[in-house]
Amino acid sequence: MLKATLRSFLAHKGRLLLSALAVVLSVAFVAGSLIFSDTVTRTFDRLFASTAADVTVEPKDDLNSNVPSGAVQTVPATLAGRVARVDGVASAHADVSVENITVVDRDHKSVGPTTGAPTIATDWYVTHRSPVKLTSGHAPQGAGQAMLDADTADKKHVKIGDTLTVMAQPGSFDVEIVGIATFTTTNPGAALVFLDPAVAATELLGSAGKATSISVDAAPGVSDAVLKDRVSAALGSGPYDVKTADEQAKSSAASLGGFLDVIKYVMLGFAGIAVLVGVFLIVNTFSMLIAQRTRELGLLRALGADRRQVRRSVLTEAVLLGLVGSTLGLAAGIGLAAGLIKLMSAFGMNLKTTEMVVGWGTPVAAYVVGVGVTFVAAYLPARRAATVSPMAALADADIAGVGRPLKVRAIVGAVVGALGAAALLGCVTASKTASAASFLGLGVVLTLIATVIAGPLLVRPVIRVLGGAFPALFGPVGRMSQRNALRNPRRTGATAAALMVGLALVGGMSVASASMSKSFDEQIDRTLGADFVIQNANFTPFSQEVTDAVRATDGVGLVVRQRFAPLAVRLPDGKRVETTASGYGDRLDDVAHVTYAQGDSAAALADGAIGMDVDFAKDHGVKLGSVLPVEFPGDRTTSLKVGALTDQDASEGFGMEGGLFLGMGTVEKYVPDGQDSALYVNAAPGTGPEQLRPRLEKTLDAYPQVQVRDQADYKKLVHDQIAVLLYLVYALLGLAIVIAVLGVVNTLALSVVERTREIGLLRAIGLGRRQLRRMIRLESVVIAVFGAVLGLALGLVWGVCIQQVLALQGMKALAVPWGTIVAVVIGSAVVGVVAALLPALRASRMNVLAAIAHE
């Protein structure tokens, strides 16, 4: 029996090729993502482990420090002296390292990375842990000199002797590049500027007495842990975090981890789509192969093979396919990881492909996914194979599986569909985001399953309509292609399902993103009253000079500043909420239209006051006039009185729970040395915005870190940010389409083989090659468009439900991107044409006589 199985596997290897390709793709993405993340993790672990001091003393990290307030948390530089006296400390150094700077060249072009990685300015202090070494020029001496890392110098064409401007929080200063330092470890993608330690603190932090951390070297024989305990004891209960090298490396890795996790999850998303769509392909291939081999299986049964043996034979074939596919997929995954690593280098993160890490988990995962998916997908067809009766060997086997009733599918599909619809209904009617989102997830999964199950039932009605015009348009060729698509609804349904899954996702996400864009547009129209907003695309803060320069620009009337402030607020219901508040300058009402439930801007922005969202207030028992204890970074605490409650849509966006806002005075008092994140600018009376704009642009020429935007530009900025989400979805769609095309090719190719005699007959009675190709192409198109229509219909339903969830977050507009949807339908027709290329060519090349005589 095993021999027969192997023979059969080899005999059908051509027909299994496309299934194998689906397995290869899924496994490649799984393996690629694992190898990539292992490699990156290993590289950075090594980097952080080698660069972390034995013990590090940092300002206490008690509030969300990722908030772009522009303020740098510091420790007194004198702390180094105190720490140095601790028993077991060999040396202690006060580090200065900041990221809240912008460095520009003579032409006012930023020399920082364009990838969102930071530009870091730090003091040049050589230890055995330094990630760089001086490779040309000399170390910076005194103010006005600096060193640059070699990669940045290379990329931005900076040479020794060039002058750069560093815009730091205390102020801008020019430096001459006197040396170039080259990374000895992996360059994590940042731009590094080194200053003389003697001036670094003054220039970057505004005071020689400040440092951003203290690095401590242990004396020989003193362990990191012991030293940490001694340092902690010496510092008492000061607002400091003391970490060993290990802990420091871990926390550095964790802060980088978020970014790497995104890549990993995106890759796994691709793998998931590939697996999901691949399953359809494999199920379909095995079903077709078994249908074609009914007589052969019947003969095996007649010769005495029992059902289990037949089933096992088919499953063995599946496992073989899985093994071959996984092996190739693993190889492809290594290639994919290498490609990603190269891509990261293009972004400035110089990983080395030679240091690729293939952990033991990677091949295990590859084979589990590859073989597992194939086995599971082949199980149903294998069971069906086992039910072939010995009589099938004798009967003149028609194309099997055509007439089998779809009653079970109808019932199961209807039940699952009803459950899914109920879940989606629950989502639409839910009033809490969390429950709506879980209803949505459940509904999406159930309706997807229901559509896949019931797909074959929809083939007849939908394709009757879709292909209805074919006979009129394309004559008998059109009629035959439409009927061919209807011939085996199960097969057509399964083939189209692959495309359906991908397009349903796209449909849903495009409705969601269009609705988000529209909601933001409406919100911007409603709330933004300023002529211009000056900020950057990442909402990161910029230096004070920008604000001063804007204020000094001729024709500028009002400038209202915005800052972010991390804080924790203790609420009357006992909850402590850590969030980010916005600080605004006076006259907010002149640049924004804020709707208040109670109070007004003046009351909210007054000294010692705070404003918040009315719903948040209600949820936590806050009333107008409540006095709330508030903590700011660096153990600064105060009590703020609630001066106003706002009634805004989407006041809780961007992780800013509670919609808290307060006056700029309060922010400057409790988050000192912060930077502005946005400037709302109105033209002075007598100056038109159109006159002001070129002047502002001229002013900002010197500050590449910010741009000036009017309402339309601001909307575009928001759209672009939403588009990033959409690109990801389109990439997923691309993969789903590739696999779906494989599926359509597969189905058509097997159908052509099955219909060899029919094709021979058609050719004999005078059907031209071109007409034959058109017949197959039209069948392919109708299958693809069927999948698209089903998928988009499902996606639209999902999209409307997603929008309902967004509406709970204040994004109340619903927009359906009909343009995209029409484009996708047209695109799916093109996909059909492409998928039919090879099968049609093959059919038209068939020898007429051989085809007629074909058994």
Add this chain to the structure above:
Amino acid sequence: MSTAALSTPDGIAARAHGLTKAYGSGETTVLALDSVDVSIARGRFTAVMGPSGSGKSTLMHCLAGLDTVSAGQVWLGDTEITGLKERELTRLRRDRIGFMFQSFNLIPTLNAAENITLPMDIAGRKPDEKWLDQVVDALGLRERLGHRPSQLSGGQQQRVACARALVSRPELIFADEPTGNLDSRAGLEVLAFLRQAVDELGQTVVMVTHDPSAAAHSDLVLFLADGRIVDEMERPTADAVLERMKRFDVGRASVADGAPEED
């Protein structure tokens, strides 16, 4: 060999001169047709008979433009079809030739009426409604026009195939073992229709068969053996054909029978 007695230039539906079909090359060459000269008379029912491997199906395929020839020339009416391009041959089959095969004659997704008019639909021509009605009624298919092939009996299917072959009024109808898959009653019906097509509708039919009683319905039987036309018989009877066929069996033992065959 020729059937010169019957041939006036406009009385010839198709003819071949020196028609040779070889399979393989070098020492393994097998001649399926060995320099055959043949003329098919217009308006007559010609049967082609011969033992397995005699080349009778190959002859039909070459005359019908389904197969290429190794040497020689073939004419359909005044058109030399040897040397025609693939696309021209397809047109020729579509517009000027009707086909009936042993089995699998119909497209399963099309109903009887659609199958009958398929060649004309492919050509984009409108069938002659009167003629279509006449053919449909003659074959007794009126009640079956809306049925799919799977809903028809074997005999009915062959009648639909017959109607398809007739409806475009081709110059020549080729029938390859049209009764091979039918029981004797249904077979007789089909043969009677072919006879009727010749006698009443003025069609020209060439039928390949190995069944002497089927051949007896024809006007002229051509006997093939080893790729040559070895004999012919006018106004055949089943018994006479059977007797003639038996003589082949005697001689067969010494003949290499390796030519690819139709069955």
